[in-house]
Amino acid sequence: MANQSYLKRVNQRRVMLAVRESGAQSRSAIADQLALDRKSMTNLANELIAEGWLCESGTVSSQRGRPGTLLELDRSRHLFLGLHLSENAANAVLINLHGQILERDQRSFDLPAKLPQLRWALREVYLPLRRLAGDRLQAIGLAVPGILDFASGTMLHSVNLQALDGVELRSLLPSDLPAELYLEESSRAKALAELWFGIGQGRSSFVSIDLGIGIGAGIVIGKRLQGGAFAGEIGHVLIEPGGRLCACGHRGCLEAYLSEHVLCQELSQALQQPLTSLEQVQSLNPAAEAILQQAGYFLGRGLAALVNILCPPLLVLHGNLTRFQQHLFPAMERGLSDAALSSCRSRVEVRISAFGSEAAALGAAAAPLENVFLG
């Protein structure tokens, strides 16, 4: 009967999720929490230990005398390899079920990159981590910026990595992949990093905003990344009708004002220093501060649309622009105040990601976890 295997799968995932969300616990505590009987719990735990998902980790004293053994997620058996191609670098991380990074690597390349460069950089970071993982490798995730056709695994259009247009993404990697490959868009992958290992942990809903050369969002609802391949294009929300021309062909998009490219150009002038990344900014002058304040205000206006429509309890911001929080945030607050309904705005917390340039690779490594824990 299909029921029993279905039920077993459901319960295995419930047990793993309970251990993940509440930390190391005794079998009886988990059984109580999930209303499982002891025999079922014993069987489930034995199977999950044998399969390398759980392990025993020390003991805890019990009121009933006999000390209980704690179960936690196994740190060593199942590893996940996350890859990220950005506009100028390939990043890779190898993580375990706890989200601990066991190994990392990075290769930079020049803008605009051609396909052979991308493939070279990706393989350079992939191969050593794959070797290190060996047969512990459970799955591989690859995050790339652009609009993906998930069904065929092809990049439909990447504004900022045009060499990928029309490319079947699996072809970027060696053909002898030792584990299943998960594809994800990089702004959405950053949301996955927050959901599984970052500020979004334990939160049911939030939106992660990627403030980079492109500006995108990953929308998490009910602990799952939502919206399909075409959602999250907050960079193309209209914030200034008839305003600046955007790369998309429209006028007045958020991205036309807030792209890292655009801000680097503006700040290069203000600081009399040629900039290709906001990381290169050493110090600010009043003209540069005014540019960042203007950017903050427009960011607030763009986020206001999101706040009015979804009212997510949490927004997590990514990208080099967040380095200038001190100048950005007060102006962003003014933009939000001008354009978000106050009853919505007051319910939204805004925070900055702690993951820096590894966020998307970490999110790519986390892409398989929905299957592992939620099914």
Add this chain to the structure above:
Amino acid sequence: MANQSYLKRVNQRRVMLAVRESGAQSRSAIADQLALDRKSMTNLANELIAEGWLCESGTVSSQRGRPGTLLELDRSRHLFLGLHLSENAANAVLINLHGQILERDQRSFDLPAKLPQLRWALREVYLPLRRLAGDRLQAIGLAVPGILDFASGTMLHSVNLQALDGVELRSLLPSDLPAELYLEESSRAKALAELWFGIGQGRSSFVSIDLGIGIGAGIVIGKRLQGGAFAGEIGHVLIEPGGRLCACGHRGCLEAYLSEHVLCQELSQALQQPLTSLEQVQSLNPAAEAILQQAGYFLGRGLAALVNILCPPLLVLHGNLTRFQQHLFPAMERGLSDAALSSCRSRVEVRISAFGSEAAALGAAAAPLENVFLG
């Protein structure tokens, strides 16, 4: 063991959902579809028939000789009473599991209504339907416009029905309610009507837009209404920075241009006819057409934010404004073209609701169905 009752509940709902989504079916067809064994299926069907959720409805010839009996949702046993307080009327519908309206009622009142009027109108439409339903009444739904605190069942703030501000909504009805009461915001309720009985049936995701005196949205993702009490405030998306003052205190909100109040004022002038509802418009002149085209353009701009952020495959429009589709839609398309990323826009279908003024009452009656079918 909690498992078995959990599994039974899950399977009962799977059976009911399969019958709902695929129509009347034989036990064996359902069992095949859900990978249930025949014995479990027989037990589940017997229980669901005994409880009045399913009934037998004719036979179908089977390849194996013996004719199969079809199961369908029982039309008579479980009824749902939906109530809606709008700015100027109380509506009620009594429906069965098929969404068929067995009885309906309406009472109008003058704007702006005071609390005793609202209570009177609501009880007038509620009591006869409650009597008619008798002990077949499964649940009651009440939809009201505004921002609800679902936890306490209190209206926090209703811009357009200010008499409800701070009111515990249960107090509007007699205290001897014969069934559980479900509360819903009226724009969100219209989305539920589409989800269960309208254009949204069988669709996993869509957004329903309520173009009335207030402008709101109900967001359906994964066949469930999403976003919490404060989401869907698309009426307060900024479409014209520094533009018209809105009732919310901001300038340039969609609602400041598209509220039925505002459009009635504008059209009254253009048509030299005092209007309080767009239903009263008999014919148009060029000035009125220009007003509707402008409204359509701004609607397109407002919807563009939704399209860029969520890219829902379907938008369903409600409200009297949709009567002017001929003038509205071409201009709306221009607004969408100017402000929505074309790769997102091209994936979104826009349709008009067929439910008219009963949409929110129908949605209120449908509010309990998520519990019945999805758990």
